[in-house]
Amino acid sequence: MKKITLLFLLSIQMFFAQNYTEYLTGNATDITTNHKAGICLMGGAGEQDDAMKWFLNQADGGDVVVLRASGDDGYNNYFYTSLGVTINSVRTFVIDDALGAVDPYVLEKVANAEAIWFAGGDQYDYVQYFKDNAMEDALNTFINTKQGVIGGTSAGMAILGSAYFTAQYGSLTSPVALSNPYHPRAALGYNDFLEIPFMENVITDSHFADRDREGRISVFMARYSKDNNKRSFGIACNEYTAICVDEDGKASVFGDYPAYPEFAYFLQSNCVADYLPETIEKFQPITWNRGGEAIKVYKVPGTASGTNYFDLTDWETGSGGTWEDWSIEDGVFTAVAGTNPMCGTLSTPEFESFSVELYPNPVSDRLFLKSKTPVKSIKIYSILGKEFSAKMLNNETIDVTPLSSGLYVLKLYSETSEQVYKFIKR
CATH class of the missing domain: 2.60.40 (Immunoglobulin-like)
Known part of the structure; x- marks a missing residue:
């Protein structure tokens, strides 16, 4: 009888167990502020403080929610005290599974936030836990109705485009992607998760030049164009580099250039009639050449003041960067100096x-x-x-x-x- 009672109590405890861990720093009482919309994309390896200050200032002293699937409260004191920006609270949720993501208490705090940050880790955890459920709805309502600021680093950045690399079957290197653009590891999601202004038809990537991911994102864009019959776009960051997009679509780039090679990249398939890849099939090296101008790229150095920028409303206006032309021939990636495609003028x-x-x-x-x-x-x-x-x-x-x-x-x-x-x- 004692064993039966003990098993019953254990089952009750497991039934009511939380599927998340919460860490709170600051005021537990929610407040409302005159927050602003925005997007902050961080390249990984470490936070860029000036970009993080921009992110917090968009919250206008409100509440920040950090969502992650591993780790602990590493962002709490950093956001609350280290950057010198006054905010009401930082609340981190370490989500264990989809049940934790849709817990009513977690959803309430997401809805009440003025800023939401996705930590690094494994982006497939975010896809599994946050997609096609009440958390996805809460996030899209926060972004498009409440118009709060949202951002993420590394894996947290990887999910912020309308197209995204799921990492369902592990990471993917450029050589593997270039040799077989439909390799099982090249698992992509299209237009079925987060709906973020200025990120339509965009796929993001982090740890960029540091991990030689230029070829990889080129394949992702080629796949998107081929699979959806649309021009594709990409945004990528080197480590310690960040892009902050304001409510008008101006993407300012933060970093420590010229001391370090901290660049952001804004990529688009060329605005010509024949923009699709010449060869993109399973088990064959990809060719996306189009006269050496398959992908037009604006490469922008990041500075502490975020002076250099690119305009996501037209994808041709920028300051402080240089244009490059990227192409792929039989699985070999090439980047050379290029020119502005002037798509708006031509069309x-x-x-x-x-x-x-x-x-x-x-x-x-x-x-x-x-x-x-x-x-x-x-x-x-x-x-x-x-x-x-x-x-x-x-x-x-x-x-x-x-x-x-x-x-x-x-x-x-x-x-x-x-x-x-x-x-x-x-």
Whole structure:
């Protein structure tokens, strides 16, 4: 009888056991602040303090939640005291499994945060624990409705693009990927996890030049373009380098250049008609050459002030960086000096423009326009070309309520003319 009772008690204890560990530093009472949206991408190996200060300042003194699947409270004192930025609290959750991720208490704290940080580790843990459940919903609501700042380092950075390397079957080296772009280890997810403004059709990578991952991300982009029939984009960081993207899409690069080779890389498949890889099949070395210009790359040195930047609203405007052309021929990767693809200039339609006044911008629900020329139709696109349904309530009002937060391109058409505008949906 005692054995039966003991087994029963053990089973009850296991049933109620938490599937996470919590570490709290600071005030346990939630507060609300005038936080700002943003993204912080960290290359791994160590935090870049100036970028971390930027990340915390976006929270405007609010609450920071750190999500991780291994480790302990290493970020708590670092965020709360070491950087000199006042915040209300840092709360780390070490999540053991999917049950821990969807625990109501954990979800409540995620919803109440002003900033969320993903630690390094194994990104497949995050994919297993956070995807296709209530945690995924909570994160996307935080990003797009609450518009808090989000970021991550190493594995935490790897999950922040709309496309992502899952690491389900372990890590992947450039030589293996280049020799077989559909190798089982080249496991990718497409547009089914986090929905982050400015990260559509983007795949991220960390520990970049330090681990010779240029070939690997090139294969990831080739795969994305081939599998989805779309131009692909990539963002990568060397170790100790960080990219901070503000609510307007300006990606500032932080690091300690020229003392160290701390660079960020902004990659895009060339904006030409034939941009797809020439050869991309199982068990064969990849060829993605396209005249030596298959991938256009803006390479940006990181500085303590984050002065150098790249504009993710057009993928062609930047400061402080240099352009490179990357290509692959029969599994051999090449990088040479290159030129700006000027995709926006090349793709401008041959229409006359007409004068339109558009307001408010940023907008929450309705855009109003004034034009002497009648507007016959409209189209709305994401900054990377995805078209969204658009509804004109009348000749002067456009309903943008269904759109998620982010930057959009609005095209207005008259009988003979076209005008293009950018607007921000809050």
